[in-house]
Amino acid sequence: MLKITFLNDNRCSSKNLECEHGLSILIEDNDKKVLFDAGQTDIFIKNACRLGIDLNDVETIILSHGDYDHGNGLQFFSKKVNLICHPDFMKDRISRRTGNFDGLNQNKEAINSKFNLIETKIPYNISDNIIFLGEIERIMNFEKRNNLPMLDENGNIYEHFDDSGVAIKTEKGIVVISGCAHSGICNTVEYAKKVAKDNRVLSVIGGFHLKENDIQTLKTIEYMKSSGVKSIILAHCTSDIVCQEFLNRLPEITSLAEVGKIFSF
Numbered sequence: 026m027l028k029i030t031f032l033n034d035n036r037c038s039s040k041n042l043e044c045e046h047g048l049s050i051l052i053e054d055n056d057k058k059v060l061f062d063a064g065q066t067d068i069f070i071k072n073a074c075r076l077g078i079d080l081n082d083v084e085t086i087i088l089s090h091g092d093y094d095h096g097n098g099l100q101f102f103s104k105k106v107n108l109i110c111h112p113d114f115m116k117d118r119i120s121r122r123t124g125n126f127d128g129l130n131q132n133k134e135a136i137n138s139k140f141n142l143i144e145t146k147i148p149y150n151i152s153d154n155i156i157f158l159g160e161i162e163r164i165m166n167f168e169k170r171n172n173l174p175m176l177d178e179n180g181n182i183y184e185h186f187d188d189s190g191v192a193i194k195t196e197k198g199i200v201v202i203s204g205c206a207h208s209g210i211c212n213t214v215e216y217a218k219k220v221a222k223d224n225r226v227l228s229v230i231g232g233f234h235l236k237e238n239d240i241q242t243l244k245t246i247e248y249m250k251s252s253g254v255k256s257i258i259l260a261h262c263t264s265d266i267v268c269q270e271f272l273n274r275l276p277e278i279t280s281l282a283e284v285g286k287i288f289s290f
């Protein structure tokens with residue numbers, strides 16, 4: 026059985042758990058425990074503790090991309106495990122909205138000594154079922170350069186090529202998890218289908234980085250519908266307005282994530 030637990034997310038309704046702008050998801054596939062992102066702080070560890078989850082069994086961490094709200098929490102993880110990410114994860118990035126540095130607060134040497142760092146642009150098999158996608162092919166015109174929230178060190182749009190995700194194979198199709206989907210959530214799903222060699226999409230989970238009820242959002246909803254996606258779990262950088270639009274248009278398959286929620290497949 027595949028179990029997905031939200032250890033950190035932007036949303037939380039439980040008084041016993043904490044949340045922040047960030048994402049951290051625990052993937053449990055039979056006896057395999059993989060952490061997908063670590064949020065900004067140690068909230069994922071505190072919440073795991075309160076949920077009775079032992080993170081000492083985690084063997085691998087996937088870093089979806091090198092943004093602070095997904096990777097700064099890594100400094101609080103004390104066990105030396107594999108850390109899998111795209112080679113561009115340390116590239117400088119500045120928020121267009123705030124002008125702040127939005128990369129990681131540890132340098133590469135610190136991360137290298139703390140973890141067994143595995144950097145890959147090509148897909149990487151973590152187990153028979155769990156595949157880190159590496160660099161995602163960008164094929165959808167409507168997702169081109171839209172919503173890219175940061176600038177590089179030269180003041181140009183930061184393309185976020187380090188943005189990746191994971192495909193998990195199940196008997197009923199693939200489960201796709203994205204961090205922020207800066208590559209485009211439809212691109213991410215298409216690439217996951219190709220890499221996992223399965224066109225059946227059981228669930229799409231994570232941050233979609235959609236903020237407005239615009240053409241991209243409407244085309245994304247249409248894509249999910251026409252692709253026969255069986256469930257959508259919206260998290261993190263998917264705005265309330267966009268979540269409501271998914272709930273209105275795809276009510277039978279849309280759920281909202283929040284800290285502490287568990288989804289089984």
Ligand SMILES: [Fe+2]
Pocket residue numbers: 047092094095204205232261262
């Ligand atoms: Fe994010």
Ligand SMILES: [Fe+2]
Pocket residue numbers: 090092204205207
């Ligand atoms: Fe991001």
